[in-house]
Amino acid sequence: MAKKVSGRARIEADAEKLAAPIAEKHGVYIYDVDYVKEGPEYYLNIYIDKEGGVGILDCEAVSRELSDRLDEVDLISDAYTLVVSSPGLGRALTKDRHLENSIGEKVEGKLFKALAETGSKEFEGILLSWDAETVTIEMEPVKAGARRKKKGKPEQEEQAQEPAVIHVPRKDIAVLRLYLDI
Numbered sequence: 542m543a544k545k546v547s548g549r550a551r552i553e554a555d556a557e558k559l560a561a562p563i564a565e566k567h568g569v570y571i572y573d574v575d576y577v578k579e580g581p582e583y584y585l586n587i588y589i590d591k592e593g594g595v596g597i598l599d600c601e602a603v604s605r606e607l608s609d610r611l612d613e614v615d616l617i618s619d620a621y622t623l624v625v626s627s628p629g630l631g632r633a634l635t636k637d638r639h640l641e642n643s644i645g646e647k648v649e650g651k652l653f654k655a656l657a658e659t660g661s662k663e664f665e666g667i668l669l670s671w672d673a674e675t676v677t678i679e680m681e682p683v684k685a686g687a688r689r690k691k692k693g694k695p696e697q698e699e700q701a702q703e704p705a706v707i708h709v710p711r712k713d714i715a716v717l718r719l720y721l722d723i
Contacts, residue, residue, distance in 0.1 A: 552576045552585070555616055560587050560607050567602045569595055572628045573635060576617070583621035585611075588628040600625045631721030640671040647720035648678065652713050658705060665720055669706065676717065680705040 557574045564571050572588040589595050589603055604625040611623065634640055634648065649665040656664060659680075666680040681704065 549576050552617055556585055556587065556611070559610050559614060559616070560603070563606045563610065564589055564603055567599060567606075569599050569603065572632070573639070576621075583617070583619050585617065585621050585623050587623070587625045588632075589625060590628055595627045600627070631718050634668075634717045634719065637671070640668065640676065643668050643719060644670065648717060649720045650676075650678075650709070650717040651715045652709070653715050654713060656707060656709070658707050664707070664709070666704070666707075671711075673711070675708045675710055676714065678707050678709060680707055 553574045553576050556576070557571055560574065561571050569589040569591045572590040573586075574588070575586045577584050577586065587603070587607065589599060591599070604623060607625065608623050611617070632639070634643055646668055647665065648668045650663065652662045652664070655662050664678060664680060666678040669677040669679050671677065
């Protein structure tokens with residue numbers, strides 16, 4: 542049985558097909574596409590990137606040409622705003638190609654439910670691998686025996702442990718993005 546594609550997913554896929562050759566012509570590639578409703582407004586967000594990052598002129602060139610092409614094709618029947626921009630430094634990793642290109646990078650994530658290993662809904666670490674079902678992260682080394690001074694007792698020494706490798710089910714990930722150290 543064929544998987545039914547939602548209207549939103551169809552618009553995003555079709556918009557990406559239209560945008561890809563335009564982006565390539567301007568020396569950039571499509572990082573992601575999303576079609577969202579915020580309040581009463583619809584937005585078609587096209588995120589572009591290139592080695593070294595994109596600038597406003599890249600966004601402007603792609604936006605102008607893509608806007609004309611979208612008008613010709615009449616892809617979206619509702620009124621919407623086209624936004625062409627960079628995915629940003631702390632970009633979301635939503636597609637397999639994002640994960641593939643981020644192997645070895647530091648990432649941070651939020652989950653729908655707490656990890657059994659840590660008891661937390663948040664994590665950060667190095668993206669080691671991924672597959673259809675899981676994302677594998679090498680967590681930062683944790684400290685054993687927190688440094689505490691209790692009344693009349695000496696401080697406990699901290700001892701570094703080995704990094705923990707966790708396998709996070711993709712279905713449990715609310716947000717996964719490149720770590721942004723600000």
